[in-house]
Amino acid sequence: MSAGGRQVVPYLYVLPAFLFFAPFVLVPFAHTLGLSFHDWDGLTQAAFVGFYNYREALGSELVRSAFAHALVLIVFFGALPVLLALPLAVSSARAKVRGGNALRTLIILPQAISTVVVGVSWGWILALDGPINAGLRAIGLDVAAIDWLGSFTWALPSLGMIGAWTLLGLCVALFFAGLQQIPASLYDAAAVDGAGRWREFLAVTLPGLAGPLAVALTVTVISALRAFDLVFVTTRGGPGTETVVPGLLIYRRAFEDGQLGSAAAIAVLLSVVVFAAAWLINRIADRRAT
Amino acid sequence: MTAAPGTRTIGSVAILLVFSAITALPILGIVLLSLQPPDAMVSGFKWPDRLHFGNYARAFEAAHFGSYLISSLIVSSAVVAGTVVVSTLAGYAFGTMRFAGQNFLFYLLLAGLVIPFEAVIVPLYVELRAARLTNTWWSVILPFIGVNAAFGTFWMRAYFRTVPRELIEAASLDGAGSLRILWRVLLPGARPALLTLVVLVFMWSWNEFLLPLVMLSREDLRTAPLGLAFFSGRYTTDLVGMAAAAVMVALPVVALFIATHRRFVHGLWAGAVKQ
Numbered sequence: 001m002s003a004g005g006r007q008v009v010p011y012l013y014v015l016p017a018f019l020f021f022a023p024f025v026l027v028p029f030a031h032t033l034g035l036s037f038h039d040w041d042g043l044t045q046a047a048f049v050g051f052y053n054y055r056e057a058l059g060s061e062l063v064r065s066a067f068a069h070a071l072v073l074i075v076f077f078g079a080l081p082v083l084l085a086l087p088l089a090v091s092s093a094r095a096k097v098r099g100g101n102a103l104r105t106l107i108i109l110p111q112a113i114s115t116v117v118v119g120v121s122w123g124w125i126l127a128l129d130g131p132i133n134a135g136l137r138a139i140g141l142d143v144a145a146i147d148w149l150g151s152f153t154w155a156l157p158s159l160g161m162i163g164a165w166t167l168l169g170l171c172v173a174l175f176f177a178g179l180q181q182i183p184a185s186l187y188d189a190a191a192v193d194g195a196g197r198w199r200e201f202l203a204v205t206l207p208g209l210a211g212p213l214a215v216a217l218t219v220t221v222i223s224a225l226r227a228f229d230l231v232f233v234t235t236r237g238g239p240g241t242e243t244v245v246p247g248l249l250i251y252r253r254a255f256e257d258g259q260l261g262s263a264a265a266i267a268v269l270l271s272v273v274v275f276a277a278a279w280l281i282n283r284i285a286d287r288r289a290t
Numbered sequence: 291m292t293a294a295p296g297t298r299t300i301g302s303v304a305i306l307l308v309f310s311a312i313t314a315l316p317i318l319g320i321v322l323l324s325l326q327p328p329d330a331m332v333s334g335f336k337w338p339d340r341l342h343f344g345n346y347a348r349a350f351e352a353a354h355f356g357s358y359l360i361s362s363l364i365v366s367s368a369v370v371a372g373t374v375v376v377s378t379l380a381g382y383a384f385g386t387m388r389f390a391g392q393n394f395l396f397y398l399l400l401a402g403l404v405i406p407f408e409a410v411i412v413p414l415y416v417e418l419r420a421a422r423l424t425n426t427w428w429s430v431i432l433p434f435i436g437v438n439a440a441f442g443t444f445w446m447r448a449y450f451r452t453v454p455r456e457l458i459e460a461a462s463l464d465g466a467g468s469l470r471i472l473w474r475v476l477l478p479g480a481r482p483a484l485l486t487l488v489v490l491v492f493m494w495s496w497n498e499f500l501l502p503l504v505m506l507s508r509e510d511l512r513t514a515p516l517g518l519a520f521f522s523g524r525y526t527t528d529l530v531g532m533a534a535a536a537v538m539v540a541l542p543v544v545a546l547f548i549a550t551h552r553r554f555v556h557g558l559w560a561g562a563v564k565q
Binding site for chain 1: 440
């Protein structure tokens with residue numbers, strides 16, 4: 001085989017992947033960028049409008065609230081499962097509970113369940129005559145029994161709790177596996193130094209978990225920013241506009257209102273937020289990693 | 291392993307049990323609901339008078355979930371097959387070969403890992419409609435292979451990088467071509483990595499909602515999650531039927547997941563660390 005021939009071989013291996021990736025991901029993404037500078041109903045001639053779609057989106061109360069809701073969901077989808085999973089993983093790794101593996105498998109199970117199933121199921125659980133309210137009534141808290149997903153105050157936090165429920169187990173599994181990789185010698189050294197449990201956690205456990213923490217935060221934050229499925233099958237953005245998220249606005253503007261340019265501009269803004277979040281999380285983790 | 295191996299604290303067990311219960315109760319609630327008498331209006335956890343498995347038959351036939359499940363199986367199997375083939379080939383090149391533009395191409399794929407699907411769905415629909423592919427399974431299968439090829443290549447590259455270079459060089463000296471090295475020398479050891487990839491991609495494509503929602507408007511093509519979303523919108527009074535349908539939609543992936551979870555979680559973490 002000639003030297004020139006050998007140079008071709010790697011590209012032949014890479015080619016099939018790009019034959020799918022380029023036309024169905026890269027090119028459409030570039031088109032979204034281009035489309036965001038146009039006014040188009042999807043059928044007639046598109047008109048170039050410069051930054052109009054972006055000005056309209058950034059000035060719109062609805063779009064701004066959609067991104068604000070996404071930030072609230074980040075706290076529930078990301079911060080809550082991570083904060084709960086850390087002590088859960090550390091204590092169960094320390095105690096070596098019999099049957100611990102089975103229980104951790106159970107906790108990660110919601111990850112395998114379709115968001116539509118999760119949404120439809122929680123829709124019943126949180127309904128006015130659902131199990132949560134039945135439980136509240138059973139202990140005499142009739143006043144607290146409300147239509148959770150229909151409440152202006154509680155709809156968004158309820159969606160957040162559903163997200164936390166689906167993501168907790170994934171975080172536990174990531175942290176638990178990460179803990180197995182921390183060398184015992186580090187804990188011995190901390191013990192020799194007379195470190196208490198808290199100091200040991202800060203000096204050994206947390207830096208050792210920098211990698212899994214970054215993965216957990218990246219996955220959960222991206223799920224929060226992409227909560228379209230859950231919102232679509234539970235609240236459809238309501239009541240009012242209390243649970244509208246960017247993905248729902250993209251879908252509505254493109255496929256219901258025929259405003260493809262506006263939908264594209266929101267899609268670009270969403271991508272920027274997702275890229276920035278992923279970059280920031282992994283940069284912090286790289287710096288913290290030992 | 292930890293500072294005090296073997297110590298069992300009641301607290302740790304209690305925490306683990308509490309969160310297991312929080313996870314299990316909603317699932318148990320839906321499974322119990324799916325076994326109630328067909329017209330029951332159940333508001334809490336109630337053991338059914340007897341197990342009404344007829345609800346599943348009703349959802350499978352009358353509510354067309356049999357057809358939806360077959361659609362999902364076709365789409366997911368095709369996506370898994372396509373993704374595994376293209377990702378293995380590309381991961382092999384990225385993991386074991388050196389070529390000009392390698393880093394650029396790899397970072398392009400990495401960007402695909404974080405591009406939200408919402409950001410490509412609008413032009414994708416317009417283009418596939420122009421190609422008269424909407425309302426065909428291709429309109430879901432092809433884009434989904436494209437999305438998963440990014441993760442799959444990244445994933446298989448991580449595996450191929452762990453293979454000792456001497457192994458490849460020795461086979462090469464014996465006169466084996468690159469395809470033969472991949473097939474005979476490398477793939478037998480790649481089975482755990484491939485299994486994790488298969489499970490993940492099957493799970494993601496089975497559970498995907500936005501893409502089939504946009505591409506498939508014909509009722510007979512609907513995938514299982516899509517069918518469930520429409521069913522729950524139209525028959526909100528048929529709680530029991532909805533629960534049976536929900537369990538049926540979730541069951542194939544949950545079963546696959548439980549059957550493979552040990553390697554799956556381990557593989558997931560191994561991949562994450564190499565990131």
